Amino acid sequence: MMNFVLNITPWPVLSALLWIVLAVATLYFARPTAHKLILAAGGSLHKMFRIASVSVASAEKGLAARNREVLLAAGREAKERIVEREFDRINETVRKDLANYSALHRSLSESIGRIEQDHTDAVDVPPDPPGWVNAIKAVANIDSREGRVGIGNVLSDIHKSLVKAHKEAMVMYREASSKRHELLRKMRPEWRQIEQTLGKVGKNVDSLISRSVTIDRHMQEYEDIVKGEDRAVSVLSSSSLVYFFVSTGVLIIALGGATINFSLIARPMAEMVGGTSMIGGFKTADIAALVIILVEISMGLFLMESLRITRLFPVIGALPDKTRVRMVYITFTMLFLLASVEAGLAYMREVLLHDELATSALLRGDGDVTGVGNFMWITTAAQMGMGFILPFALTFVAIPLETFVHSLRTVIGLLAIGILRFMSLALRLSGSAFRYLGVLLTQLYDLPLFIPLWWAARESSAAKQNDTSLSELQS
DSSP: OHHHHHTSSSOHHHHHHHHHHHHHHHHHHTHHHHHHHHHHHHHHHHHHHHHHHHHHHHHHHHHHHHHHHHHHHHHHHHHHHHHHHHHHHHHHHIIIIITTHHHHHHHHHHHHHHHHHHHHHTOOOOOOOOTHHHHHHHHHTSOGGGOSHHHHHHHHHHHHHHHHHHHHHHHHHHHHHHHHHHHHHHHHHHHHHHHHHHHHHHHHHHHHHHHHHHHHHHHHHHHHHHHTOHHHHHHHHHHHHHHHHHHHHHHHHHHHHHHHHHHHHHHHHHHHHOSSOEETTEEHHHHHHHHHHHHHHHHHHHHHHHTTSOOSOHHHHTSOHHHHHHHHHHHHHHHHHHHHHHHHHHHHHHHHHHHHHHHHHHHHTOSOOGGGGTTHHHHHHHHHHHHHHHHHHHHTTHHHHHHHHHHHHHHHHHHHHHHHHHHHHHHHHHHHHHHHHHHHHHHHHHGGGHHHHHHHHHHHHHHHHHHHHHHHHHO
16 A cells, blocks of 8 residues: 555655645645534533533532431431430439429428427526525615614525525536537437438439530530531531441451351351251351351340340331330340350360360370360360350440441442542543543644645735735725
């Protein structure tokens, strides 16, 4: 083909120049149509990608609105549970501590009445004035003319009466003080009882006040969630992310515990169901051990649902109380039996290990085989304890599992929103790139035509100058 192209004339260079001139001429005459085609293709691709970007942005907005609704619904449900729990606590406090307020008020009134009576009885009453005061007054009124002998005798009798009255007054005062002190001592237990009762009431009231403040805060957050405030949505979103990562970490730890549990029972299960049988390419013993662990986790989930700790299955939470309590006992019994079975399998595993060690000792020619398992009881007890405790520990996987499931919706929604936003931006940029690519291709198309384009521009400039000069001459 190249030889044909270069051999249209006897001179290859001339043939090449003819072809170049022919190609430039063809491109020059096809220039307007080619420009329109390139710009139309670029504009069509630009509009197509812009429409796709708008569609993806619309889907992203719809998904964001849906994720917002899910967040608000989950937050509203969580806040309702928290507020309900706080009201239950207040109800319990009122029922236990303030239900007998009438009896408490009566007890306080009786104690205060007894204290007032004892205080009234303990009042310091001044003694009556002695009789010798009147006697002295009578002596003072005696006339001096009546003789002075009788006055001395009267004064002597007054002195005796004064001493006797003083002694009697002191005895009566001591008796009254002793009685008063005894009454004051009786008042002390009443005061202490009143102080303790009032202190207990004060603690209960302070507890109610603090709980009411907590409820007010939760109710304010609940109102923000119901109103759909942006701040509430951002708080719920960040909380969901934190819950997701925390629950994921706890589930990973639980998966490690399940793996240890699997290793405890897989080997003895091989002795029970056969170590060579296979189901779908997997050992039957491994499948049986895995089924036991999954059944234990299921029983733990049902137990947590029956206790209303988790709410993964609304049907269980809506059961009547009697049926739910029966389900608690049934699931706990089944879990206890499965834990006992695992403890027995762990013991069987240790026995098998002991037999293998004894067989190895005999094959090595050791005469003393009895000393192989002297300290095996320690590991046996540890493995049996782990086999019994791990099923109950896996029961609590239901709590992080519920948190993981609820937060996973939010995380998936946020990831989908991010992906759609990135796709919208990429489509918009691609549309703009195709648009400017069309402009670039038109410029590249004109690059081989620079000579005819220069000549056409020169001719156009000359024609404009001639037109200008003609108009000047005519004017």
